[in-house]
Amino acid sequence: MSTLWRDLRYGIRMLGKSPGFSAVVVFSLALGIGANVSIFTIVNALLLRPLAAARPQELAAVYTSDYSGPLYGTSSYPDYLDFRARAQSFDGLVAYAPHSVVMTTNGAQPERLQGEYVSGNYFDVFGVRAAQGRTFNAEEDREAGAHPVVVLSQRFWQKRFDSAPDLIGKQIVLSNQSFTVIGVAPPQWRGMVRGLGVDFWMPMAMEPIINPGSEMLTSRGSRGLFIMGRLRPGVTLEQARAEFNVIAGQQREAYTQQWSNVRNEGRTITLLPESETRIMPQLRGAVLGFMGLLMAVVGLVLAVACANIAGLLLARATSRRREIAIRLALGASRARLMRQLLTESLLLSLVGGALGILVALWATDLLLKFRPPFGVTLALDLGLDARVLGFTLLTAIITGLAFGLAPAVQATKPELVPALKDEGAAGGYRRSRLRSLLVVAQVAVSLLLLIGSGLFLRSLMNANAIDPGFNPQNMLLVDVELRDYKEAQGVSFYQQLLERVRALPGVSAASWSGELPLQLQGSRRGVRFEGYQPQPGEDMEVAFSSAGPEYFRTMGITLLRGRDFSERDTAGAPGVVVINEALARRYFPGQDALGRHLSISGPKGPFLEIVGIARDGKYWTLGEEARPFMTFPLLQNYEGAATLMIRTEGDPQSLVSPVRGEIRTLDQNVLVDSAKTMTEHMGLALLPARVAGSVLGVFGLVALVLASIGIYGVVAFYVGQRTREFGIRVALGAQAGDILGLVLKEGMLIVAVGVALGLAGAFAVTRLLSSFLYGISPGDPLTFTSVSLLLVGVALLACLVPARRATKVDPMVALRYE
Amino acid sequence: MISLRNVEKFYEAGATKNYVLRRINLDVAEGEFISVMGPSGSGKSTLLHVIGMHDTAWGGEYFLDGQPVHKLGKKERAELRNKTIGFVFQSYHLLDHLTVYENLEIPLSYRDTAKRERQSVVADALDRFHIVGKKDLYPTQLSGGQQQLVGVARALIASPKLLLADEPTGNLHSSQGKEIMELFKRLNDEGTTIIQVTHSEQNATYGSRIVKLEDGWIVNN
């Protein structure tokens, strides 16, 4: 113990003596370990952390196989009731189904909430007690619609109700139905779907009230429930499986039709322990694979960091050769010395690990801040726990041994005499080829990543210059969802709202769109064109959208021929469609498409008349080639949700609340999901480029930092080995500049090879990116040169530090040992 | 040619100063061949490195060829040194990864000599020291005497007026040592001023004068 303490104290002193070296090592370790801890934190939250239920190891999930065969399907409510009544191996069986509702509050905007329908025993079986109020009792899920009660999640209670202490017993309105809040769940209970935030739980018996006409609780064929239960004490999963095999047989006997699959065999029931259900079994393989890949990548980053640090330590070992040789000469055992050196390494890696945790906290916090543009909230519990801390400690120790062992072995090799005479330093000019190659690879990879990032960032700048085919300026988009409307009601709502909005001051035009352009994807449907004979196997699906009256005028899309949609293009009127140039070129080559017909309902029609031909635009992505496109009148092809498109004279934002006001006047309870400007919306189209640009950029910078440390290590090692040579050269008349040149040449040779390889790789690889790049060629010379220059500049700095040290070599000291 | 006035040098060990050279006054005329002698640790090497301008941290006055070295800046010193001085080391200090030819070329490359001229100068030196046959060998492939021959050739390659040698024969057999001493004698006869450090009375006899150092003091002037 006392020698350990001495080793530690001595280690701290040694590291304190070279603060620059220690800082570089600790920094790169913080980066490398931090990356690993970040990914592990996610793996932990997704896969390793058990459900926050009591005694999670007793829980098992029950799946009914799907009609088409896959094993892990959901179950029906009548089957659930049968299972519950018959299964002896379970103490309790719970059913739940995720769903969303709209909450309306007087005077506030409607909000969309995520929740779960649950069986009445849900909280009891999982052993979860309410943090406020109470949870459900068995009575509350017996009679359909009899008990409109709801339990809120801690997060939702805090966020939406400011943790109001008197909320229990109050009413909230979900899907136009009043519910009494009876409790708030404890903070660690976040529902059953990992990664998604849950706002509330309601009894399964309320489902028919929320979805009138739904058969979820009555039909054996309506399979939408997840089932999980707690095994009776002493019952193994195998015994439970055997019992459910029997039950599956009985169900097949009793309900042959519902319990048969596509091959007319019986459906099966599969049980999985809780530990294998944290991610949906169907997705589990993919998630495991993806996480494994991520772990491998960050593991590689750490391995490279280790190799670099080992290089630095080797460089330092040459300058400590005499200290070590003397210690050996004085009788220190080799093991003793190695322990001393390893203590120093471990000290470094533990400090690096501690900082790595900070890096991980920061990185995962950043991840949680990311709002995916699909309206779900990410709610992963990415906190530190014993598992994460243990992983960090283990990683740090392995890391310390990995980068410390080789230099320690090397440094304590007992070649006493040459080291004492300092001949070794001049004798073998061993360049470690492997290490040079490693650094070359780091330079090449970092260049490749940075060029990729540069291309994306430049194309983001270019994207503003792309003509989407419509005018994106001064345009407000308001998503409207008509939940319980019949078609006639909905059409009249669309028409009335349009009238009112057009009358608002500052509005120059307005229309509806069934599907916004530039959402990265869209819908296609099979079409038949009058007079066009498809080739066998020809792709006859065409992208489409629906739009309201005066859509093309509102959007600023040029109509080359024909007319815009009008108020008269309704269900009763003749069916019409507007196509674009690309469609006309492809399916009516050399003909006038105007007045011709197409059918989207098979060869018998009805056929729709082409009443307009619009100029080509961008429909799904900004980078796409001109694609055939058709637009139908929304009022002829009713959809319950659409986007109000408003062309404004001034700032579109100023119209948000007047428009919301008009919507509320028409109907209080219409859900306005979001209001945004067209320019904001187009940000979505640029999301892939933005994400790719930043991810590549971050990884590129990490690689650059690592490469710089690698270059520094190799050059410092070189300088350390050649101290005597530089002394001789200075004694023979070399000036500082000559020595500087010599060292820089050594370092920059590695950089040059790395840059050459990186450029070659980039030329080959960036071609694959061309469909994501806007207005820029994948071999863009400006990006290639500026990134290369940046990298060479940074590499030069990394060389300069040890090179300057070489110029300070005192010939007196270097020549002293004669 | 050389004039040292009250040259002093010390190393600091904590608060105390350990003097290595004390009030050195020494004049060396052009064409002299001086042997510096004295017990180990008396400051011989230190003195040589001061004269050779490898060492810059000392006090006093030093005139070389009429130039006040103590007043010169780093650049000017280097220029003066490169123009005037050649240095021979006890352990040769050849660069192991360069051939004999390349070792000889180093000093010229730091003196902005054109490539053409370098080639002819090196060729002359190889010829003069009878090592033409060795020009493509590496130092480790030579005997000690041959290595020191290269060391001397390298010191003389830029035609210095002053040759400094710190125990040039210290690592050699006596017969090899004799050869080097005869060479020095010849050079001296041709006009090169020489200062050598030696432990050997025998070697000292080749010189014209002996300077004795003890504890940093010159004791025989």
Ligand SMILES: Nc1ncnc2c1ncn2[C@@H]1O[C@H](COP(=O)(O)OP(=O)(O)OP(=O)(O)O)[C@@H](O)[C@H]1O
């Ligand atoms: N870097 C240093 N720090 C402290 N003292 C030093 C240093 N270098 C040399 N000395 C001291 O200077 C004194 C003179 O050293 P120098 O090498 O000049 O002696 P020397 O006469 O050449 O001896 P030798 O015959 O053994 O080569 C010695 O006492 C030595 O301890």
Ligand SMILES: [Mg+2]
């Ligand atoms: Mg000496």
